[in-house]
Amino acid sequence: MKWVTWEQVGVDRMACAWLITKYIDPQAEFLFVPAGYKPLPEGAEPFDIPGVRLSHHRGHCTFHAMLREYDLHDPVLERIARVVDEADTVQDVTLEPAATGLDLICRGIRQVSLNDLLALERGSLIYDALYAQFASETNQR
Amino acid sequence: MDQVPEPTWVLLTYKIPREPTASRAYVWRKLKRLGALLMHDAVWVLPATPWTREQLQWLVVEIGELGGEAQLWESRLLLNGQADTLVNQFEARVNTAYQEILDDLEQDNADLVTLSRKYQQVRTQDYFQSELGQLVRARLMNARGGFAS
Numbered sequence: 001m002k003w004v005t006w007e008q009v010g011v012d013r014m015a016c017a018w019l020i021t022k023y024i025d026p027q028a029e030f031l032f033v034p035a036g037y038k039p040l041p042e043g044a045e046p047f048d049i050p051g052v053r054l055s056h057h058r059g060h061c062t063f064h065a066m067l068r069e070y071d072l073h074d075p076v077l078e079r080i081a082r083v084v085d086e087a088d089t090v091q092d093v094t095l096e097p098a099a100t101g102l103d104l105i106c107r108g109i110r111q112v113s114l115n116d117l118l119a120l121e122r123g124s125l126i127y128d129a130l131y132a133q134f135a136s137e138t139n140q141r
Numbered sequence: 142m143d144q145v146p147e148p149t150w151v152l153l154t155y156k157i158p159r160e161p162t163a164s165r166a167y168v169w170r171k172l173k174r175l176g177a178l179l180m181h182d183a184v185w186v187l188p189a190t191p192w193t194r195e196q197l198q199w200l201v202v203e204i205g206e207l208g209g210e211a212q213l214w215e216s217r218l219l220l221n222g223q224a225d226t227l228v229n230q231f232e233a234r235v236n237t238a239y240q241e242i243l244d245d246l247e248q249d250n251a252d253l254v255t256l257s258r259k260y261q262q263v264r265t266q267d268y269f270q271s272e273l274g275q276l277v278r279a280r281l282m283n284a285r286g287g288f289a290s
Contacts, residue, residue, distance in 0.1 A: 008191075050198055050199065050201070050202045051202060055202070056199045056202060056203070057203075057206065058203065058206060059167070059171075059203060089196070089199065090171055090174045090175055090196060092170060092174065100261075
């Protein structure tokens with residue numbers, strides 16, 4: 001199915017696209033529209049756009065909303081959600097020092113990528129890596 | 142960060158139900174953490190950057206979820222000198238916070254972990270790259286001790 005989000009993807013949207021492809025829709029096709037562009041294309045599920053279902057809610061990032069909406073229960077994914085929350089939104093409590101770095105890396109990936117689709121593809125390696133590392137820490141406990 | 146002679150600003154106006162007070166406090170705290178200035182008890186102001194635009198745009202949605210309503214504006218100051226005054230207000234605020242860190246660094250047994258964290262927090266609100274921030278950074282690096290250089 002088709003998924004649509006705003007151009008100039010960053011930390012949250014790279015995380016979401018990775019989650020979609022890995023856990024929700026392996027055949028996902030991503031479309032991009034300029035920020036604020038309306039109407040959104042028909043037949044595509046919008047994400048990380050203000051006011052849609054898959055978006056920021058109650059101070060949490062879109063990745064967090066996706067875990068909830070698609071009923072994904074995995075402590076490793078929940079930890080990634082916390083990191084993305086801290087990277088993408090203003091939080092009083094910060095528990096994940098990786099957040100700031102992840103935000104910078106994702107912005108940088110977009111800068112060195114010709115387009116948003118390529119940035120999402122490259123970003124997925126970052127989240128594979130983060131997942132693997134968090135998973136090994138979880139197993140050690 | 143846009144360091145142009147004619148900065149643009151994002152403005153937020155909002156109204157939120159009086160109860161529960163936790164919602165009001167939540168929004169207030171968030172604006173404070175972004176380093177926004179409250180003008181005349183009415184309008185919150187931040188320099189317009191992709192980051193501040195995005196953060197405030199999400200805050201507008203959150204205020205709606207909390208039963209309030211909010212408007213997000215982008216604007217420029219038209220009168221001569223007013224932009225400079227506003228930039229100075231932003232700088233003065235972060236400089237006060239930076240100065241507190243410098244003062245604390247003078248103390249014996251300064252808590253470097255806490256102070257470096259505080260520096261990082263202040264830096265996220267340092268929209269105009271205060272020179273004092275550079276000094277704090279240099280002092281923190283030197284204060285770690287142990288090795289020369």
